Amino acid sequence: MAKIKGNRNIFVGFGIILVFILIAFVYFSPQLEGKQLDAHDLSTYRGGARELLDFRAETGEEAIWTNSMFGGMPGYLLSTRYEGNLVSKGQALINVIPRPTRYLILMFSLFFALLLILKVNVWVSAVGALAYGMFSFLFVIIDAGHVTKAHTLTYMALVVGGVLLAYKRNPLVGSLLTALSLSWMLSASHPQMTYYAGIMVLIIGVTYLVYAFKEKTLPAFTKTSALLVLAAVLAVGTNFGNLYTVYEYGKYSMRGESDLTPQDDDQTSGLDKSYILDYSYDLGEAMTAFIPRFKGGGMAESLGDESNVYQFFEQNQGKAQARQISQNLPLYWGTQPISSAPFYYGAVLCFLFVFGLFVLKGKDKWWLVAVVVVSFLLSLGKNFGFLSHFMIDYFPGYNKFRDVKNIIVIQQFAMALMGVLAVRELYLNRQNKTDLLQKLKYSWFIAGGLALVFVLLPGLAGDFRTPSDARLVQAGWPDQLMEALRADRKMVLRTDAFKTFLFVTIAAGVIWLYVKQKLKASYALLIWALLIFVDLWPVNKRYLNNDDFVSARKVEVPFSPSKADQEILKDTDPNYRVLNIAVNPFTDASTSYFHKSIGGYHGAKMQRYQEMIEFHISPEMQKLGSRLQNVESQADVEAVFTGLNALNMLNTRYVIYNPNAAPLYNNQALGNAWFVEDVSFVENADEEIAALEDFDPATEAIVDAQFSDVLTSVSFNSGDQPVIELQEYRPNHLKYKASVGSGTPLAVFSEIYYPKGWNAYLDGQPVEHVRVNYVLRAMPVPQGTHEIEFRFEPQSYALGNTVSLASSIVLILALMAVGFFEFKKKAKNEEEETSGEA
Numbered sequence: 001m002a003k004i005k006g007n008r009n010i011f012v013g014f015g016i017i018l019v020f021i022l023i024a025f026v027y028f029s030p031q032l033e034g035k036q037l038d039a040h041d042l043s044t045y046r047g048g049a050r051e052l053l054d055f056r057a058e059t060g061e062e063a064i065w066t067n068s069m070f071g072g073m074p075g076y077l078l079s080t081r082y083e084g085n086l087v088s089k090g091q092a093l094i095n096v097i098p099r100p101t102r103y104l105i106l107m108f109s110l111f112f113a114l115l116l117i118l119k120v121n122v123w124v125s126a127v128g129a130l131a132y133g134m135f136s137f138l139f140v141i142i143d144a145g146h147v148t149k150a151h152t153l154t155y156m157a158l159v160v161g162g163v164l165l166a167y168k169r170n171p172l173v174g175s176l177l178t179a180l181s182l183s184w185m186l187s188a189s190h191p192q193m194t195y196y197a198g199i200m201v202l203i204i205g206v207t208y209l210v211y212a213f214k215e216k217t218l219p220a221f222t223k224t225s226a227l228l229v230l231a232a233v234l235a236v237g238t239n240f241g242n243l244y245t246v247y248e249y250g251k252y253s254m255r256g257e258s259d260l261t262p263q264d265d266d267q268t269s270g271l272d273k274s275y276i277l278d279y280s281y282d283l284g285e286a287m288t289a290f291i292p293r294f295k296g297g298g299m300a301e302s303l304g305d306e307s308n309v310y311q312f313f314e315q316n317q318g319k320a321q322a323r324q325i326s327q328n329l330p331l332y333w334g335t336q337p338i339s340s341a342p343f344y345y346g347a348v349l350c351f352l353f354v355f356g357l358f359v360l361k362g363k364d365k366w367w368l369v370a371v372v373v374v375s376f377l378l379s380l381g382k383n384f385g386f387l388s389h390f391m392i393d394y395f396p397g398y399n400k401f402r403d404v405k406n407i408i409v410i411q412q413f414a415m416a417l418m419g420v421l422a423v424r425e426l427y428l429n430r431q432n433k434t435d436l437l438q439k440l441k442y443s444w445f446i447a448g449g450l451a452l453v454f455v456l457l458p459g460l461a462g463d464f465r466t467p468s469d470a471r472l473v474q475a476g477w478p479d480q481l482m483e484a485l486r487a488d489r490k491m492v493l494r495t496d497a498f499k500t501f502l503f504v505t506i507a508a509g510v511i512w513l514y515v516k517q518k519l520k521a522s523y524a525l526l527i528w529a530l531l532i533f534v535d536l537w538p539v540n541k542r543y544l545n546n547d548d549f550v551s552a553r554k555v556e557v558p559f560s561p562s563k564a565d566q567e568i569l570k571d572t573d574p575n576y577r578v579l580n581i582a583v584n585p586f587t588d589a590s591t592s593y594f595h596k597s598i599g600g601y602h603g604a605k606m607q608r609y610q611e612m613i614e615f616h617i618s619p620e621m622q623k624l625g626s627r628l629q630n631v632e633s634q635a636d637v638e639a640v641f642t643g644l645n646a647l648n649m650l651n652t653r654y655v656i657y658n659p660n661a662a663p664l665y666n667n668q669a670l671g672n673a674w675f676v677e678d679v680s681f682v683e684n685a686d687e688e689i690a691a692l693e694d695f696d697p698a699t700e701a702i703v704d705a706q707f708s709d710v711l712t713s714v715s716f717n718s719g720d721q722p723v724i725e726l727q728e729y730r731p732n733h734l735k736y737k738a739s740v741g742s743g744t745p746l747a748v749f750s751e752i753y754y755p756k757g758w759n760a761y762l763d764g765q766p767v768e769h770v771r772v773n774y775v776l777r778a779m780p781v782p783q784g785t786h787e788i789e790f791r792f793e794p795q796s797y798a799l800g801n802t803v804s805l806a807s808s809i810v811l812i813l814a815l816m817a818v819g820f821f822e823f824k825k826k827a828k829n830e831e832e833e834t835s836g837e838a
Contacts, residue, residue, distance in 0.1 A: 064732055071751075131536075155184050158177070180235075280383050297342055301331040351447040563661065568595060578663075609775055624655070722739060740782065
């Protein structure tokens with residue numbers, strides 16, 4: 001009988017997962033037509049990664065380095081495969097389903113698995129998984145194209161499930177499940193989401209440690225914790241290739257410490273504090289979890305003809321203009337620089353969380369409460385500066401990530417889990433009617449009462465103004481229109497608050513009817529599921545809907561070449577750079593799609609290059625723009641590039657100033673490589689970057705004194721002018737031919753210096769090269785004709801793949817062995833049960 005019941009539960013579980021798949025495909029129905037998501041960050045990814053992707057398609061190899069963005073940078077955070085990670089290949093089955101549909105399926109299914117691990121009723125687990133998966137954060141980040149963030153987030157439930165299984169019932173199986181799920185989470189490549197999940201697991205561990213002392217079970221806790229640590233090590237090992245290379249690169253990126261002397265307390269060993277905390281919640285913004293448009297929603301909200309702004313434009317400019325304006329209203333009035341949508345958890349889920357505060361007891365309640373409180377305080381960022389600065393200064397790794405409000409992902413996770421556990425408690429203890437009804441009343445008073453307050457008194461939320469309103473006034477919006485906008489902000493708050501009150505009241509009523517035995521459990525769950533969809537589906541569709549999907553061709557080829565691009569592409573030289581001042585070059589990936597760009601779009605560009613942008617490239621762009629305004633002849637065009645040292649030494653051959661016109665040709669660009677006549681040594685990075693202001697890069701090289709020993713052989717001879725030219729180009733392999741008549745001059749290469757991988761060879765023999773001009777490479781070249789090569793051969797990549805392969809084999813063998821013994825154990829138990837029944 002037990003075996004029959006177990007098989008039935010398995011079939012029910014698979015049936016529920018099929019329902020999850022159906023719901024996901026219904027939501028993302030355009031994917032059934034072959035369409036794909038058209039999102040900003042997906043387009044910029046294809047722009048920045050094109051050289052890497054093309055190289056892989058043409059050669060079957062990994063380039064690992066691209067010259068298409070910011071002069072050149074490693075491809076670790078763009079598109080690099082790590083063949084040593086065999087465990088990640090276990091996701092092949094789910095990867096058949098197109099993204100983002102598969103991310104929603106994973107969100108549903110893995111939270112469902114977590115609830116089953118916690119022995120929650122299968123039907124309660126199914127509805128709980130729906131509530132968790134419909135969390136609007138997932139849909140908002142998918143709409144923005146943050147697919148690695150979405151993918152990483154899906155595995156959080158399974159990681160927590162493995163940890164809880166280890167502590168509660170089966171340390172070995174739970175630890176292996178943790179290792180497997182954490183391995184998949186790490187391979188999804190969004191360190192920030194994994195980091196936040198780690199904070200949650202740490203809180204779980206501390207809570208269970210406190211209870212271990214209290215319950216005198218410290219030895220068992222210690223053994224389980226040791227197994228979980230080993231599991232984490234194994235998961236890291238399977239991803240050692242990507243983790244080690246990214247860790248290595250991180251020291252040289254914006255996420256690492258600058259070599260420049262700090263100018264103020266804002267600088268850290270990672271990102272600047274102001275940059276980290278730029279996107280912080282305030283108390284009002286946190287309310288969007290409960291009332292979605294508490295702060296107006298997004299910066300381009302669509303309202304109908306009932307809106308005050310619509311009526312204003314209808315009266316003054318007609319219905320057509322009113323309809324157009326009211327489809328993109330700047331309703332957001334929070335304190336963040338921008339916001340595309342609120343992160344709404346769902347009214348019913350929030351209510352059940354409050355209910356859980358009253359009905360749950362024990363360690364699971366307290367770690368969940370701790371996660372909610374800690375994540376809430378950290379999401380406040382600059383608005384709770386004491387804690388945020390403490391974390392930035394003292395908590396390892398915290399200063400490597402920005403947009404701190406994202407930590408609310410673990411808050412929502414904890415609230416969802418507590419809400420489901422509260423429902424489980426309700427089903428298990430319905431007989432205690434008086435106590436449950438009393439706690440239900442308190443929960444409704446708190447949640448429903450809070451929503452009702454803002455229905456009746458929306459002005460308590462604030463004055464519905466934001467500093468960004470000044471831009472609207474500057475654009476010509478009169479006072480009457482601004483008042484209409486504020487009235488609309490108040491209207492959507494009141495509307496959403498009323499909806500929240502209604503959903504909370506219905507949910508409370510369902511529980512009351514169930515406790516009073518006037519409603520069956522199955523009907524109560526069905527109503528809960530309907531409330532989830534009626535509440536969350538339209539909110540999510542407001543920000544991610546069918547309009548966000550386009551033909552696969554448009555996604556695969558996101559940019560079309562402009563007239564300027566077409567002219568530049570006629571140049572057959574394989575290696576020169578382009579500056580596009582028709583856009584913001586440092587938030588643009590379209591130029592990288594066609595050319596090797598001075599700019600690009602990436603949150604972890606090389607630190608020294610970022611400093612070059614700030615100290616030299618941006619000021620030179622301003623000079624260039626000013627000079628172009630006074631151009632009257634071709635001679636004037638040629639003269640505008642005089643003295644633009646940074647742009648010239650970076651071989652900026654073309655400047656796009658108008659995409660529909662021919663580009664400017666820079667005849668002062670110094671080319672792929674050249675020989676200089678003099679070397680000036682400086683003592684530190686401050687002197688090095690300052691020296692670039694007043695020197696001639698064509699004849700002089702600025703070198704940090706730390707490289708002086710490598711340049712002892714350099715000698716400058718007044719004889720024949722040495723010659724060097726690029727012979728072959730691949731992103732990870734450059735080959736030059738040099739002819740030197742006499743002496744040992746210094747050759748400067750217009751390539752970005754990165755010591756962790758780039759090796760120099762002279763006639764096939766390895767030689768040392770140095771950093772010059774703050775970001776470029778250089779090496780002495782002796783008399784004669786020589787072949788010079790630069791090969792990108794990072795040891796971290798080779799070592800990382802080896803460690804990943806070994807760790808993957810260990811984890812796979814461990815999973816097979818434990819799976820075999822667990823199967824044998826289960827079969828033996830079923831055989832004993834059958835014998836006992838006989």
